[in-house]
Amino acid sequence: xxxxxxxxxxxxxxxxxxxxxxxxxxxxxxxxxxxxxxxxxxxxxxxxxxxxxxxxxxxxxxxxxxxxxxxxxxxxxxxxxxxxxxxxxxxxxxxxxxxxxxxxxxxxxxxxxxxxxxxxxxxxxxxxxxxxxxxxxxxxxxxxxxxxxxxxxxxxxxxxxxxxxxxxxxxxxxxxxxxxxxxxxxxxxxxxxxxxxxxxxxxxxxxxxxxxxxxxxxxxxxxxxxxxxxxxxxxxxxxxxxxxxxxxxxxxxxxxxxxxxxxxxxxxxxxxxxxxxxxxxxxxxxxxxxxxxxxxxxxxxxxxxxxxxxxxxxxxxxxxxxxxxxxxxxxxxxxxxxxxxxxxxxxxxxxxxxxxxxxxxxxxxxxxxxxxxxxxxxxxxxxxxxxxxxxxxxxxxxxxxxxxxxxxxxxxxxxxxxxxxxxxxxxxxxxxxxxxxxxxxxxxxx
Amino acid sequence: xxxxxxxxxxxxxxxxxxxxxxxxxxxxxxxxxxxxxxxxxxxxxxxxxxxxxxxxxxxxxxxxxxxxxxxxxxxxxxxxxxxxxxxxxxxxxxxxxxxxxxxxxxxxxxxxxxxxxxxxxxxxxxxxxxxxxxxxxxxxxxxxxxxxxxxxxxxxxxxxxxxxxxxxxxxxxxxxxxxxxxxxxxxxxxxxxxxxxxxxxxxxxxxxxxxxxxxxxxxxxxxxxxxxxxxxxxxxxxxxxxxxxxxxxxxxxxxxxxxxxxxxxxxxxxxxxxxxxxxxxxxxxxxxxxxxxxxxxxxxxxxxxxxxxxxxxxxxxxxxxxxxxxxxxxxxxxxxxxxx
Ligand code: SF4
Ligand code: SF4
Numbered sequence: 001x002x003x004x005x006x007x008x009x010x011x012x013x014x015x016x017x018x019x020x021x022x023x024x025x026x027x028x029x030x031x032x033x034x035x036x037x038x039x040x041x042x043x044x045x046x047x048x049x050x051x052x053x054x055x056x057x058x059x060x061x062x063x064x065x066x067x068x069x070x071x072x073x074x075x076x077x078x079x080x081x082x083x084x085x086x087x088x089x090x091x092x093x094x095x096x097x098x099x100x101x102x103x104x105x106x107x108x109x110x111x112x113x114x115x116x117x118x119x120x121x122x123x124x125x126x127x128x129x130x131x132x133x134x135x136x137x138x139x140x141x142x143x144x145x146x147x148x149x150x151x152x153x154x155x156x157x158x159x160x161x162x163x164x165x166x167x168x169x170x171x172x173x174x175x176x177x178x179x180x181x182x183x184x185x186x187x188x189x190x191x192x193x194x195x196x197x198x199x200x201x202x203x204x205x206x207x208x209x210x211x212x213x214x215x216x217x218x219x220x221x222x223x224x225x226x227x228x229x230x231x232x233x234x235x236x237x238x239x240x241x242x243x244x245x246x247x248x249x250x251x252x253x254x255x256x257x258x259x260x261x262x263x264x265x266x267x268x269x270x271x272x273x274x275x276x277x278x279x280x281x282x283x284x285x286x287x288x289x290x291x292x293x294x295x296x297x298x299x300x301x302x303x304x305x306x307x308x309x310x311x312x313x314x315x316x317x318x319x320x321x322x323x324x325x326x327x328x329x330x331x332x333x334x335x336x337x338x339x340x341x342x343x344x345x346x347x348x349x350x351x352x353x354x355x356x357x358x359x360x361x362x363x364x365x366x367x368x369x370x371x372x373x374x375x376x377x378x379x380x381x382x383x384x385x386x387x388x389x390x391x392x393x394x395x396x397x398x399x400x401x402x403x404x405x406x407x408x409x410x411x412x413x414x415x416x417x418x419x420x421x422x423x424x425x426x427x428x429x430x431x432x433x434x435x436x437x438x439x440x441x442x443x444x445x446x
Numbered sequence: 447x448x449x450x451x452x453x454x455x456x457x458x459x460x461x462x463x464x465x466x467x468x469x470x471x472x473x474x475x476x477x478x479x480x481x482x483x484x485x486x487x488x489x490x491x492x493x494x495x496x497x498x499x500x501x502x503x504x505x506x507x508x509x510x511x512x513x514x515x516x517x518x519x520x521x522x523x524x525x526x527x528x529x530x531x532x533x534x535x536x537x538x539x540x541x542x543x544x545x546x547x548x549x550x551x552x553x554x555x556x557x558x559x560x561x562x563x564x565x566x567x568x569x570x571x572x573x574x575x576x577x578x579x580x581x582x583x584x585x586x587x588x589x590x591x592x593x594x595x596x597x598x599x600x601x602x603x604x605x606x607x608x609x610x611x612x613x614x615x616x617x618x619x620x621x622x623x624x625x626x627x628x629x630x631x632x633x634x635x636x637x638x639x640x641x642x643x644x645x646x647x648x649x650x651x652x653x654x655x656x657x658x659x660x661x662x663x664x665x666x667x668x669x670x671x672x673x674x675x676x677x678x679x680x681x682x683x684x685x686x687x688x689x690x691x692x693x694x695x696x697x698x699x700x701x702x703x704x705x706x707x708x709x710x711x712x713x714x715x716x717x718x719x720x721x722x723x724x725x726x727x728x729x730x731x732x733x734x735x736x737x738x739x740x741x742x743x744x745x746x747x748x749x750x751x752x753x754x755x756x757x758x759x760x761x762x763x764x765x766x767x768x769x770x771x772x773x774x775x776x777x778x779x780x781x782x783x784x785x786x
Binding site: 335384426 | 450451453454455456458459460461462463464465467468488517520533559560561562563639668678720722724725726727730747773774776777778783
């Protein structure tokens with residue numbers, strides 16, 4: 001039993017492999033000669049392309065304009081010339097337009113002292129507009145546009161503002177490093193958002209495997225006299241999943257199909273806090289992010305600050321390349337990340353990690369029939385019965401699968417991770433959800 | 447490199463255990479108890495165990511040819527064979543073992559769809575099938591004779607009590623007395639270590655408990671089943687077990703019941719069989735209590751001395767029902783109830 005709080009139901013303890021990078025300071029990645037910038041790096045409508053082949057762009061110039069209410073601006077991470085606009089595949093399988101820019105000309109900020117701005121005189125509307133302008137999206141992986149999240153609908157108020165510093169995915173340490181190296185900046189970012197939300201309580205949730213960050217933030221908070229609580233949490237995956245984190249911290253359960261605001265909660269990721277700080281204080285858009293490059297096949301695992309649009313290949317080269325042949329390259333963490341086959345895949349706003357894993361690490365095996373061992377059931381943080389739902393989908397019984405809670409599945413992967421029969425449960429659930437969405441769309445169309 | 451990279455759906459890595467590693471781990475944990483059985487019952491015990499394994503794996507392989515599915519390496523058929531061997535008296539005729547194995551794999555496992563789809567533990571099904579078909583062969587017990595080749599037969603402690611109870615004198619206050627009066631005295635230590643007649647793999651309570659603890663630590667055996675099975679059985683024996691010796695409540699001989707017969711083998715290695723036990727914690731607790739209760743009933747009131755196999759099979763029948771009754775609580779349910 002741990003002395004720290006956590007969510008009560010389900011959860012697993014995968015080997016976390018964080019020691020490979022958690023003590024390594026963030027290094028600057030090498031600059032690429034061409035940047036590939038997808039026009040959809042967030043949940044919601046893709047951004048509208050503002051440039052054409054042959055255009056010269058400046059660093060930080062907007063090249064993609066927010067394409068709807070739930071959408072975000074995209075800025076050029078480099079100065080240069082637009083070579084082409086082409087279709088690429090993102091790691092999640094989506095085909096999107098991407099602007100290819102050849103680096104030319106001058107970088108704005110390199111080697112210059114930062115010019116700090118004071119946001120305390122700004123109105124809430126101005127702050128909100130700035131966050132929207134700078135293209136900030138949730139950096140924990142969900143990439144929901146931050147300005148949308150921070151605008152409270154009429155009649156709703158935020159009781160608890162939760163900063164998600166859990167980083168429960170194995171291998172990843174970018175949030176951890178950000179807290180250690182940019183603690184004050186993160187806290188100021190939180191203060192900016194506190195202004196917008198005026199929450200009754202602000203809590204930073206951190207897993208107890210990062211006690212150095214807990215202590216550092218705590219001492220900074222005391223020193224500055226801020227109204228922020230740091231709460232260490234028991235180490236358990238998927239503590240970083242929105243609903244589970246809210247449960248762990250507030251004890252309240254967000255009902256099925258509802259948003260956190262239903263229980264008075266707004267949450268934001270640590271990296272997002274840093275971006276908010278940079279947007280308001282440095283007037284800097286999201287053009288780079290910290291990426292953990294790790295895994296057994298990487299020679300020298302590191303945390304790199306990389307510009308958006310830098311290829312995976314270039315970051316892996318920065319880490320000394322491969323020490324052995326990887327069997328999988330992953331964008332994100334091993335539990336929820338996507339396997340990629342193309343090392344030219346670019347870093348986007350949501351890329352928290354690049355992992356090159358060996359066969360020893362992935363422990364793949366041929367699926368066998370379900371043993372009814374119940375491990376998927378006891379590991380599911382949403383209290384579902386994965387083996388049952390999987391069988392329903394397998395037999396094309398979508399109604400029953402829905403009834404059994406398929407739509408509540410957050411695709412955290414705990415069930416598949418534990419399944420001794422190596423049944424691709426999550427893959428089945430994704431497929432099932434797709435079928436159901438298609439069906440309901442058809443119904444709506446009739 | 448492109449074509450060599452694996453592109454699969456998340457999660458991208460996996461817990462070290464697989465079906466095969468679980469089956470082989472269970473087999474390994476069973477090994478010491480079998481070695482002990484061979485030590486005290488002689489080479490015949492080894493022959494019996496090997497026959498069961500070869501017959502089971504062979505049957506699985508043959509059926510695999512028909513289905514074009516190679517499943518012998520998942521270890522499940524090996525484990526079934528091992529368990530069948532362990533559940534046999536050392537002197538059993540070899541054809542009985544073959545029947546038990548073929549029945550277990552073909553009828554109890556394959557006709558229901560193979561591994562994972564069977565509703566009762568194949569090894570237990572095989573054992574019970576031959577027990578009722580060849581009862582005399584299945585109840586000829588060998589006395590322990592480490593190091594010597596002379597095979598003498600005699601009853602198991604549980605068997606002796608069953609028959610002894612009919613003719614019991616008034617002075618007897620418990621099973622240990624009764625055994626002494628019957629001329630087959632044993633000590634608790636004999637029972638615990640396994641210096642008693644019995645099935646090959648069931649006699650050494652000590653080694654079975656050690657193997658079982660390892661499975662518990664590895665989370666291959668569920669503590670819920672082990673604890674509720676042992677707990678309910680011990681409680682019933684302690685409270686009511688004294689009656690048959692003319693004693694009052696709370697005077698049953700718990701140690702004797704725990705360490706004789708196939709209880710430890712059943713509790714740790716057969717009741718915990720993943721395929722035939724419930725899915726949720728609550729369900730497992732109910733199932734375990736059921737096993738404990740049925741074992742108590744069968745041992746104290748049944749017509750055969752041993753009750754573990756039948757008790758577990760009986761509870762296997764209820765597993766689908768238990769699974770339906772004890773579903774996990776969905777996340778968010780709390781709030782929905784509050785709202786009502
Ligand atoms: S992926 Fe879905 S079903 Fe599986 S453990 Fe996570 S929430 Fe439960
Ligand atoms: S974890 Fe896998 S084998 Fe076990 S019950 Fe779930 S689906 Fe079946």
